[in-house]
Amino acid sequence: MMTRLSQLAPPFSMRNLCVTLAGAAAIVACGGNGSATEPTPVSLALEKIGAYEGGALGAAEITAYDAASKRLFVVNGANGTVDVLDLSTPAAPVKIGTIDVSALGASVNSVAVHDGLVALAIQAPAKTDPGVVAFYNAATLQRTASVQVGALPDMLTFTPDGLRVIVANEGEPNSYNQVDSVDPEGSVSVITVNRGGTPTVATAHFRAFNGQEDALRAQGIRIYGPNASAAQDLEPEYITVSADGSTAYVTLQENNAVAIVDIARATVSAIKPLGYKDHSLAGMGMDVSDEDGGSNTNSGTPAIKIAPVRVKGMYLPDAIASYTSGGKTYLVTANEGDARADWPGFNEETRVRAFCSAGLDPSVFADAANQILDSNLGRLRITSTPSGGSTGKNASGQCSELYSFGGRSFSIWDASTVSRVYDSGDQIEQRTQALANANFNASHDNNTLDGRSTAKGPEPEGVVLGSFGSKTFAFVGLERIGGVMVYDITNPAAASFVTYLNTRSGLTGDRGPEGLALIPAAKSPNGKPLLIVGNEVSGSTTVMQINLGY
Numbered sequence: 001m002m003t004r005l006s007q008l009a010p011p012f013s014m015r016n017l018c019v020t021l022a023g024a025a026a027i028v029a030c031g032g033n034g035s036a037t038e039p040t041p042v043s044l045a046l047e048k049i050g051a052y053e054g055g056a057l058g059a060a061e062i063t064a065y066d067a068a069s070k071r072l073f074v075v076n077g078a079n080g081t082v083d084v085l086d087l088s089t090p091a092a093p094v095k096i097g098t099i100d101v102s103a104l105g106a107s108v109n110s111v112a113v114h115d116g117l118v119a120l121a122i123q124a125p126a127k128t129d130p131g132v133v134a135f136y137n138a139a140t141l142q143r144t145a146s147v148q149v150g151a152l153p154d155m156l157t158f159t160p161d162g163l164r165v166i167v168a169n170e171g172e173p174n175s176y177n178q179v180d181s182v183d184p185e186g187s188v189s190v191i192t193v194n195r196g197g198t199p200t201v202a203t204a205h206f207r208a209f210n211g212q213e214d215a216l217r218a219q220g221i222r223i224y225g226p227n228a229s230a231a232q233d234l235e236p237e238y239i240t241v242s243a244d245g246s247t248a249y250v251t252l253q254e255n256n257a258v259a260i261v262d263i264a265r266a267t268v269s270a271i272k273p274l275g276y277k278d279h280s281l282a283g284m285g286m287d288v289s290d291e292d293g294g295s296n297t298n299s300g301t302p303a304i305k306i307a308p309v310r311v312k313g314m315y316l317p318d319a320i321a322s323y324t325s326g327g328k329t330y331l332v333t334a335n336e337g338d339a340r341a342d343w344p345g346f347n348e349e350t351r352v353r354a355f356c357s358a359g360l361d362p363s364v365f366a367d368a369a370n371q372i373l374d375s376n377l378g379r380l381r382i383t384s385t386p387s388g389g390s391t392g393k394n395a396s397g398q399c400s401e402l403y404s405f406g407g408r409s410f411s412i413w414d415a416s417t418v419s420r421v422y423d424s425g426d427q428i429e430q431r432t433q434a435l436a437n438a439n440f441n442a443s444h445d446n447n448t449l450d451g452r453s454t455a456k457g458p459e460p461e462g463v464v465l466g467s468f469g470s471k472t473f474a475f476v477g478l479e480r481i482g483g484v485m486v487y488d489i490t491n492p493a494a495a496s497f498v499t500y501l502n503t504r505s506g507l508t509g510d511r512g513p514e515g516l517a518l519i520p521a522a523k524s525p526n527g528k529p530l531l532i533v534g535n536e537v538s539g540s541t542t543v544m545q546i547n548l549g550y
Contacts, residue, residue, distance in 0.1 A: 040470045041471065042550060045546075045547045047501075050089075050543035052074075052085055054074075059083075061514045062109075062110050062534055064118070072541070080106060082098065082099040084099065084141065087525055101120060105122035105125065105132050106124060109154055110156050113138060116137065116138045117144075119165050124152075131169065132147070149167050153189070154170040156168070156239075157239050159263065166189070169188065171185050173225065185229075186206060187236070189202070217388045222385075224387070233255065234257075237251045238251045238318055239320070242329060247261065274413075274418070274420075276315075282308060283427075285425075286307075288404075289305070289380065290449075290453050302453075306433065309377060311404050312403050313337075314406070315406070320463070323489070330412050335409050336460060348383045349405075382402050408429060408456065408459075410487070412493075422495050428457070428458045435481070460478055462515055463475065463477070464518045473486055478502075480512075482503070482504040483504070484500070513536075514535065516531060529548070
């Protein structure tokens with residue numbers, strides 16, 4: 001589900017990564033040239049060296065960089081425009097222009113750049129109407145072409161060769177079961193750029209899955225919007241493209257699945273369910289309450305209590321990236337989580353104590369009578385609409401299964417099967433419990449201890465990948481608590497924590513990282529690899545230098 005401010009009223013996590021600047025697969029040339037001759041670092045650290053203060057909530061969302069002009073393009077959700085920053089001095093970005101899309105639509109949701117060509121995803125004034133992708137010259141800011149795509153284009157990315165742009169058309173409804181309800185179909189547009197000519201559009205639809213809703217649910221794919229067909233219910237969110245440009249992997253966030261798209265044929269070849277994270281396992285726990293300072297009570301106080309719980313986590317990823325290791329392609333997802341709760345007529349989000357009014361099934365939950373209380377599981381937000389047609393309750397109405405939103409983690413998946421090979425477990429919460437600059441599980445708009453524990457915790461949203469020598473790293477943006485966490489993912493099955501930088505200070509500083517973009521050293525204005533972070537809540541665009549030690 002897209003939650004950027006650019007959607008909420010007319011006035012994007014990371015749309016581009018590494019040298020391909022396309023969320024693409026094989027990570028090459030991200031540090032220097034990604035070749036075998038590039039030295040492999042023994043250490044990596046992040047350093048904030050500059051920022052541009054947009055001065056308004058939503059003023060910095062998704063960013064993309066053009067190396068030739070040394071310009072950074074920043075989606076400004078507050079104004080529905082794109083700010084153009086001169087990044088020739090990374091420590092002091094300067095705004096030099098604006099791209100106004102009011103003649104084409106309501107606002108910009110995403111931006112991508114390839115060799116001087118800027119692509120913008122623009123939503124219609126009525127989000128259920130078809131949107132537009134417009135192309136601009138990065139140096140002159142002149143529009144060169146525009147084409148119509150599906151409803152609510154959320155994210156877009158170039159293929160590695162720059163010949164095509166792939167667009168995730170989310171197709172959100174405006175409401176359910178209302179007189180004016182409209183639920184457009186989700187789709188993926190494949191635009192052949194034709195530089196200097198007229199772009200053409202082909203559309204990968206989900207209509208072939210209509211009539212298969214029950215089979216999809218049985219596989220674990222969430223099809224649950226009231227009266228929605230599969231094509232209406234499947235909502236593309238984010239895209240990564242294989243190294244050869246032949247395949248797109250698209251997160252279907254609310255559906256807890258990934259779609260695989262044949263780019264040349266513009267067809268959806270498969271939909272793969274992601275399954276569930278077992279939070280009862282050691283190392284997979286979470287803090288589920290903001291009242292866990294008490295014992296077996298409904299009136300406890302905030303405390304830090306990260307522990308295994310008998311809950312299944314729906315990954316519901318936002319951003320996705322990909323890379324190759326040992327000749328195989330792997331997907332990396334930021335498991336943000338999302339609930340359909342933003343429009344009239346349907347709200348799947350509830351709390352354990354409210355949903356399980358008859359209690360928890362004692363044959364499943366040890367100490368069920370106490371576990372239902374708010375200091376334990378009672379305050380946790382869960383779905384009232386589990387997958388597969390299950391109610392999550394036994395014949396007596398007691399809850400036998402609990403499904404929470406998001407994994408509070410990032411995961412690595414084998415792209416050939418979309419089976420999980422790694423999950424960061426509870427490490428993100430463990431590593432953010434003793435920050436000097438923010439309270440544990442505080443949100444991006446407050447500094448309240450335990451404020452997000454009952455929901456989605458740190459809420460990993462964005463992820464980009466970078467390669468330096470023989471190592472590949474994942475940079476994961478944490479939307480709520482803030483900051484960027486870095487992992488060495490060279491060995492997909494044994495990823496390891498490297499570093500974490502959080503540049504908020506309580507209710508000030510950089511808050512709400514939405515999009516991440518990595519600028520490789522070879523394309524960087526200062527010759528050093530840079531990480532650009534668009535912070536939606538603070539409206540700041542942060543420039544982080546990636547300092548490598550050898």
